Amino acid sequence: MNRPRPVEFFDTGQDGGRAAPGAEIVPGIVPLVLPLDFGPKRVTCWLLRDGDGWTVVDCGADTPGIRRIWADVLRGELGGDVRRIVATHGHVDHVGHAGPLWEATGRPPFLMTRTEWLSASLRGAMAGRPARGDGGDFFRLHGVPEAELPDFTAMPAALGALAPLPDRFVRIAEGDVLRIGGRHWRVLTAGGHAPEHAALYCAEEALLIAGDQVLPRITPFVGVFPAEPEADPLGEFLAALDRFGALAEETLVLPAHGPAFRGLHARLAQLRAHHDARLSEIAALAAQPVSAYRIAAQVFPRAMAGGHRRLALAETLAHLNLLCGTGRMARRRGTDGGVVFLAA
Ligand SMILES: [Zn+2]
Numbered sequence: 001m002n003r004p005r006p007v008e009f010f011d012t013g014q015d016g017g018r019a020a021p022g023a024e025i026v027p028g029i030v031p032l033v034l035p036l037d038f039g040p041k042r043v044t045c046w047l048l049r050d051g052d053g054w055t056v057v058d059c060g061a062d063t064p065g066i067r068r069i070w071a072d073v074l075r076g077e078l079g080g081d082v083r084r085i086v087a088t089h090g091h092v093d094h095v096g097h098a099g100p101l102w103e104a105t106g107r108p109p110f111l112m113t114r115t116e117w118l119s120a121s122l123r124g125a126m127a128g129r130p131a132r133g134d135g136g137d138f139f140r141l142h143g144v145p146e147a148e149l150p151d152f153t154a155m156p157a158a159l160g161a162l163a164p165l166p167d168r169f170v171r172i173a174e175g176d177v178l179r180i181g182g183r184h185w186r187v188l189t190a191g192g193h194a195p196e197h198a199a200l201y202c203a204e205e206a207l208l209i210a211g212d213q214v215l216p217r218i219t220p221f222v223g224v225f226p227a228e229p230e231a232d233p234l235g236e237f238l239a240a241l242d243r244f245g246a247l248a249e250e251t252l253v254l255p256a257h258g259p260a261f262r263g264l265h266a267r268l269a270q271l272r273a274h275h276d277a278r279l280s281e282i283a284a285l286a287a288q289p290v291s292a293y294r295i296a297a298q299v300f301p302r303a304m305a306g307g308h309r310r311l312a313l314a315e316t317l318a319h320l321n322l323l324c325g326t327g328r329m330a331r332r333r334g335t336d337g338g339v340v341f342l343a344a
């Protein structure tokens with residue numbers, strides 16, 4: 001990782017324009033940029049020529065706009081011949097439209113890691129039948145005022161764009177090699193952003209279909225939620241950055257949000273520096289015992305004032321859990337019975 005080259009962007013096309021498959025980035029690899037009504041605003045699916053058909057990586061959310069675009073794409077460029085669908089992970093912007101796309105393309109093999117398959121299926125099933133407890137006590141414990149609790153416990157609106165998933169999948173796991181077209185793609189799994197996110201690496205040509213694990217312009221979201229309050233997703237995410245650092249410096253990264261880019265090592269260093277700075281910032285805010293809610297309000301004032309409070313608190317807790325796990329912070333009960341954090 002010494003002297004990484006700077007990050008250099010490539011145009012993936014359609015920035016703000018009408019979505020249709022863009023120009024090949026390299027032979028046989030075509031981006032399809034789809035509009036989102038939430039979060040990162042656009043998601044890029046990667047279409048890989050696969051013999052006389054295609055393998056599709058990621059599907060977008062199930063929104064009217066994306067349904068229309070896929071219908072056009074299947075009628076036009078892809079000729080309906082999708083041989084395989086691969087999902088990098090189970091978030092709505094990646095698998096929301098997987099079920100309808102699978103159906104429309106004749107139910108081809110649907111490839112996903114097992115944990116992502118399970119968590120996305122569970123997310124869909126739970127939307128109509130939530131688990132006992134709504135996470136309210138978790139948020140209360142971390143200092144969320146009673147009046148704001150509904151903002152934290154409400155089902156995320158984006159889940160409305162998760163259509164029923166295909167009822168079966170083909171498991172992919174760390175180290176598997178997929179042959180797609182003439183290329184070999186090694187599966188690299190990582191935690192942090194999602195529990196078992198899969199990226200695909202083609203060593204011969206130094207190509208990385210990165211999903212959300214390494215993004216060029218935004219930091220992948222890493223958060224702790226009520227279902228696993230003691231999780232350390234940031235520790236997993238940072239460990240994955242180290243492992244991706246072993247990939248070739250000249251790797252062309254094909255991410256799910258933002259333009260394709262070269263400069264993988266520089267970007268990994270930026271992501272690590274971002275989290276290191278945030279860890280120090282949060283540790284400094286806990287010189288006196290303080291709740292996660294109050295820290296989140298200082299670190300993410302805009303998100304905490306607007307509609308992203310749940311995510312801002314989740315991201316704060318990811319940093320706090322790592323700080324506690326590495327001894328830089330201690331967790332204890334405050335005078336009001338809630339959890340407070342104190343820098344060591
Ligand atoms: Zn995403």
